[in-house]
Amino acid sequence: MRMPSLPESPRARWMGMTFALCAAVLALHASSYLPFFADDAFISLRYADRLLHGQGLTWTDGDRVEGYSNLLWIVGCTALGAVHVDLVLAARVLGIATALAAMTALARYVPRDLPAPRAALVFAAGAFAWASSGPVAVWSIGGLEQPLVAALLLWGLVQVDAVASETRSWHALLRAGIPLGMLAWTRPDGALFGILIAGAIGLLQWKEGAPPRSVARLVASIAAFPLAFAIVQLLFRLAYYGAWVPNPALVKLSFTFERMSEGWTYVASSLSAHINIVLLAASATFPFLHDRQARKRIVVLFLLLAGWLGYVVVVGGDIFPARRHFVPAISLMCLLVIEGMVWAARRSLPWRAVAGAMAVITLLAGMLRQTGDRALHRALEERWEWLGEPVGHLLARHFGPAHALLATDTAGALPYFSRLPAIDLLGLNDRVIAHHRPADFGRGPLGHELGDGFYVLSRRPDLIIFGLPTGAERALYRSGVQMQADPQFFSQYALVTFEANGDRTVRARVWVRREGRTGVQTTEGLLRIPGYLLATAPNVVAREDGEGRLGAVVTPLGSGLARARELSAGHWVVRADFSGPTPRIAVACSDRELASGPPDTEFSVWGDCMGGVTVKVSSVGAALDHIREIRLERLSD
């Protein structure tokens, strides 16, 4: 939709200055939320990272699963990553750039026949509403695709008016259709916007008495692009992933009363938090009542807004900080603000003065009001994603070479930084879990309801982290709860406390498989117990020493304790790879002590020790020991 134009000369200067000012406001505003970065953004970055490393558009090895819902965003990040831009920075650059692109669309929406200073002031009202909005600022640096959605939506809207006009051409159609089509690739629900726009314009044409055939042709030409893009993606999905819908839809979508109730609360609280922009957008009522041309545009905008908010209600809102799904709504309301301001700008000085004063007061008051918005405070406070960085790096260094399989509730930061093959316990990136919906699906926390503990255990993950990247002893969600309900879980897994060093030291509690790639290695006459498996006891942690070797630090406050399976009869010796004073190592079979002493102590096993062997490593007196491995070697039968 575009308004009439006049030759522009000082207009470009005025608009440019206003744009620069509002861009500075947005950049400053967004930077105040750094280093916020959503965990799900790391999921997208893992797809991008694996794509860059030639592992395809996948989240993990094996079955290909479409665990993202922002294809174009991932492609954009990958493109920047291909020129060696750090992916987190790439997502932020893309976020800011597309938020600014949305702002340029707002500038484009201002009619060109307005005199230069007035046009700039009208643009300033819309652009400032955009730049000062908390959700826009947060999601410009938050790592997800919302600014791109807004930019494509606004550019599509700015161009679509030419398609509806009598002078429509293929060029106009392409200019409007491509952004709307790309919107369908940016989010699977993005096609909804294109269809809504086509429907609304068609409805208006029909109301104005256009022949049905002409209306149908118009609707089809606008809707063709989003539909075509969506179909292309569907074909890709079917061919590459073998699925009809993206995996997140299976994990999140449920049409229950509870979901709609949550969605309604989400939309209502978002509207309330942005009451200033809502009120300013309401100023579009004046042109709606008095300007026939503007009325058509406003009807389209209003139908789009209502359609999107209705969709958000149906899907149950969102779980992320800072009202993520409200960003497209804000972009639409900014257009309505511009509509209202344009109408006032064409009136006499008192009208203009009142409108200008109202805009300034409302926007400033809105800025003050949103400082109390809890949803924005969450974006200021939520930093747990970054705890996944040192933990992920530690896992990558020590479990990466063995290709250990990681199962985790947080599918973002930990898998991204560790680069380990992984199982998403909540199912967003796992086809099996996503297809096993429980009977009460749709009544629990959005995106956190699914799980299948038996399936996960059958995959024999080597490392399991419940909850945040710092881990937890007890599982919170379905997969973990079911796993821990199985008595085998506690015999197969040991809870190890790791200490990871990054900008700060982070402790993570990780369930480590006692046997297998990361656990005790048993060969004929030899049992190798990795030192970190000793960090199951209180006050003992597994961490790297000065040379980067992983081991358990045994102190006077805690002895290391590890369990292994059977030990056959024979003459054995216990050896240790350690640094620090010579520790004491006790080997026991059930309650029977087999050996106790320094490393290289020999002992005999009479009859097989089938109940499992326990190894306890203690430091002597006040000393600290770094134990990297315990070996039990059979010397003779």
Next chain:
Amino acid sequence: METLPLVVPAIWRRSLEAYRSLGLSAWITGAALCSLMVLALFPWPSRYRRYARAASAAAMAWVVVLSLSGAWRLSWLCDDAFISFRYARNLVDGHGLVFNIGERVEGYTNFLWTILMAAGVAARVHPGQLAIVLGLASFGGALALSWRVAMALSTRRSPPTVSIAAVLLGGSYTFASYATSGLETMLGTTLVLLSLERALRHRPLAAGLAGLAAVLTRPDHAIFYVGLAAAMALERSRRRELVRFLAPFGLIYVPYFLARWAWYGELLPNTFHAKSGAESYLGQGIVYLIACALGSGLFGLIPLAAAGIAHLRRHLLTRFVLLSVPIYLFYVARIGGDFMLGRLLVPVLPLFAVLAEAGARRLAAFRRAWLAVVGVVTATAFVLPVRLIPASEKMWNIADERTFYPVKSFSPLYVDSPFWAWADDLIATYGTGPDTPRIATGCVGIVGYRTMAPMLDIFGLTDRQVARQPLASRGRPGHEKRAAPSLLLDRHVTIADVDVWPAEYLPLFQLPSGRIPVRLVRWEPRFAHKARSANPSSIPDLPSYLLQYHAPAGDPDRFACDLWFFEDFYFSQAPGERLPFFDRLVNQGDVDAFVAPFYRVAMGDSPPGWVVAGRLALDDDSHAAWIATGSAFRAWPVLQTPANQDAVGHASGAFLDSYTDAEGDRAVGAIQSPPFELRGDVVTVRVAGGNDRARLAAMLVVDGHIIAAATGCKSEILSRRVWDVRPWRGMQARLVVVDDSDNGWGHIIVNDVVQWERAR
């Protein structure tokens, strides 16, 4: 400080409260000034035109006189002003522009003002009195100049009878507050206005001289100087005037700059480093601007000023304002503003006022009188005496500094401040001049000027070393860097208003004082005798205390800390007293005779007959053999403390520190050194940090057994421990340091682990 989203609503609420709490007299005054400004909007009746000039002059005279009388009642002299006075006095006394004799540090940012003060000192006028008179004169000048600028902007249809800008500025509490203060604020503002007024009247050389004088008065006024030059460059008819406008810069400023560079050896003033000028503090700066805009009522001027800009958009004034004011405000925001409410906004207030007057008059002249009246009523917020920050309080790192330093008497000069009283006490005890104890305080102005004693500025404005410390965390602008206790010892400070020693020794270092807690940093015999001769109870009798001292029974840590305190507090100044004291302790059985030689010498000295047998390498790049756990010792041995920790005193090379950047005292953990052979009979180790042997300990471990242990003394000044290790000589030992405390002082520092053996 709290985050911006929390502070801004608080300022908003506080300003609403401040407006609600205005008294009746304030509202009546506001209403009267508002009425005057509304009347001033309308032209003088044509039938009395012959009296117009006289009436105008009389009215302006009244405005100036009443404003001056209001400003006089608000007279104050802030502590920072006395820093300039001290520079001025040292200059006149022939020591050069220095704060401490012999230390060339540029701790002022008001060269011209300081030179004017020096002229006053040379003429035997108290610089405080001169500063008040000059400030008031500048204030009157600013009002007159705003009138002149308003005249220059007026149309023939509405020549001003009374300048609305002058009424606004004269009635503004914020503007009138800085008529005095002892600082250069009002002089700089007046010079900026003079430069503008001269430029408007096509007097480029005078404008350039005034603008340059403003830059010499405050370096950041260069923004206005450059802004005016740029505005002139944009006007074709004025471009030829630019040469004359800029000529003084090359002729005066460049030689001045080279001279000060040669004198101080620094391109930037020390205050730039002390205030961390290179680092952005935008959040606090925005808070400052919002607080000042609400506190001064500046927001009320904005609609009329905007109207003025709209009407005069091609005028030199508007170009000057649009080019310089946004940059200046951004600069103020970026540096975090100031701790004095309104001070940095004062230079732009006249510009807003004259623009507001221009806007109101243009609206009135073009049949928008009702809009002009509405604007003037809104602008009345500027003249309401709102006290956003209550007297003697600090909010959001800002204060109404005037309320801390009111002038109670002009002649003789008396400022009602506890620092004035402290200076009186110091003068009575030690006299004045350089041969007096070195004093460390955060308010070096009043005490420094009145006593002329050697000073250490705790906040580093006049101290190069403190000013260049890394910034730990942001706080009150200009008060964020603090001299560590160890620096006070290194600089031979004797008296301070901050604590250097743990509270356990308070009776031995506390001095009787008024409202300021005064502490002895070191017990210097010559000053102690002087103080005791003036007043026997003015200083604790430490020598007598030491004569009766016994080691605390069963508390070796307290004993070790006592010895550390006596060493740094007393024996370092009176080394002759050390030997008899330790001889007595050996005789009493408090100190083992075998290790006594280590106590009989200063910490850094080798005892006679002993040589170093080995030293634990803490600065080894390879930490492979070290074992650590927890977050406390992640950084391994370090060479300097984190920015948010005080510098460690008496450190020799690298040290272990369990205080971390990320967690501070909350970090816990343990670290163990590689094994080393005990080749000596004695091990000495330096320890600092918290005092809690159970949770904060440095231990020497042999075969898992702790053979010696030490904890800190609640200080970052390292204290030495001496361990007799003869029974374990030849065995392998490890140093184990444990921090299991997350309380305040929950950290430990270990340095200089040395083995000693007898010289052969």
